[in-house]
Amino acid sequence: DTGVSQDPRHKITKRGQNVTFRCDPISEHNRLYWYRQTLGQGPEFLTYFQNEAQLEKSRLLSDRFSAERPKGSFSTLEIQRTEQGDSAMYLCASSSKEGAWGGYTFGSGTRLTVV
Amino acid sequence: AQSVTQLDSHVSVSEGTPVLLRCNYSSSYSPSLFWYVQHPNKGLQLLLKYTSAATLVKGINGFEAEFKKSETSFHLTKPSAHMSDAAEYFCVVSSLSGGYNKLIFGAGTRLAVHP
Numbered sequence: 001d002t003g004v005s006q007d008p009r010h011k012i013t014k015r016g017q018n019v020t021f022r023c024d025p026i027s028e029h030n031r032l033y034w035y036r037q038t039l040g041q042g043p044e045f046l047t048y049f050q051n052e053a054q055l056e057k058s059r060l061l062s063d064r065f066s067a068e069r070p071k072g073s074f075s076t077l078e079i080q081r082t083e084q085g086d087s088a089m090y091l092c093a094s095s096s097k098e099g100a101w102g103g104y105t106f107g108s109g110t111r112l113t114v115v
Numbered sequence: 116a117q118s119v120t121q122l123d124s125h126v127s128v129s130e131g132t133p134v135l136l137r138c139n140y141s142s143s144y145s146p147s148l149f150w151y152v153q154h155p156n157k158g159l160q161l162l163l164k165y166t167s168a169a170t171l172v173k174g175i176n177g178f179e180a181e182f183k184k185s186e187t188s189f190h191l192t193k194p195s196a197h198m199s200d201a202a203e204y205f206c207v208v209s210s211l212s213g214g215y216n217k218l219i220f221g222a223g224t225r226l227a228v229h230p
Contacts, residue, residue: 004158033217042205042220043159056217091159093218103149103207104218108158 004107006092012113013082020078021110025094032075033104034067035091036060043091049075082114117142117210119189121221129229134178134193136224138206141187147209147216148189150180153223154202162204165189176200201228 005024013019025032030051035043046065048056051072061067064082069075079086089111093104122137140146150162163174170182180191189206206221 035220040223042223043218044220045217048217093159103151103161103164105161106151106159108156 004092004094004105006090006107006110008110009108010111010113012115015084015114016081018078018080019082019112020076021090021092021112023075023077023092023107025074025092026105027073029094029096029105030072031095031097032069033093033095034075034077035093037089037091037109038087046077046090079112082112084114087112087114117146117208117219119148119206119208119219119221121204121206121224123224124222125225125227127227127229128196130198131195134191134196134200134226136191136204136206136226138189138191138221139187140189140206140208142208144211148180148182149207149209149218150174150178150189150191151205151207151220152202153205159205162191196226196228198228198230201226 007022032049034046037043046058046061047067049069052069064080067077089109091109093106095104118141120139148165151159152162153159162178163172165172165182173179178193180189182189203223203225205223207218209216210219
């Protein structure tokens, strides 16, 4: 296990379609985070999981967005009825409880383009 | 609430000259602060972190940052820029929320290095 993996790397979809992204964290990390990064901006927090429990959701996460981490391992982020404003880089990160204060390990992200 | 402000959106230096990327933070308690770097089409990489130990923090690739509480600053420096340093740099503060820490990113500073 060499790091946080995200799939796919790139996704182009038509407006109104649903998309799902996957994140595989570092195996011993029980904490998982999703961020969104739009062009020219820093990453913005979306949601946080501790094991399988989703403990916080940002107001940025509208009803069209849903995230799961069913077995406390990998996580999925689904966007329903995509809009052009959803175009962004979606970043996943993980940390252990002990390591959380030392920063997260980020994946390379999934770049979503809604046309 | 915790926040960071990166004072320059773009910085341009010549190879071999010093680098200074400025960051001011706002925090209601003693913060943990980080600098992350993002190269094109790559994930976020942790450069260095301050977690209330030594105020001068050394990171990877010759970068260092100094925590100055009186100035609420955490500027990133490097004595001599290399072409490979060209990237986007993010100053990050850790926000304690609901028993876990959440990373709050600045808007980023794009560093260009010229021959």
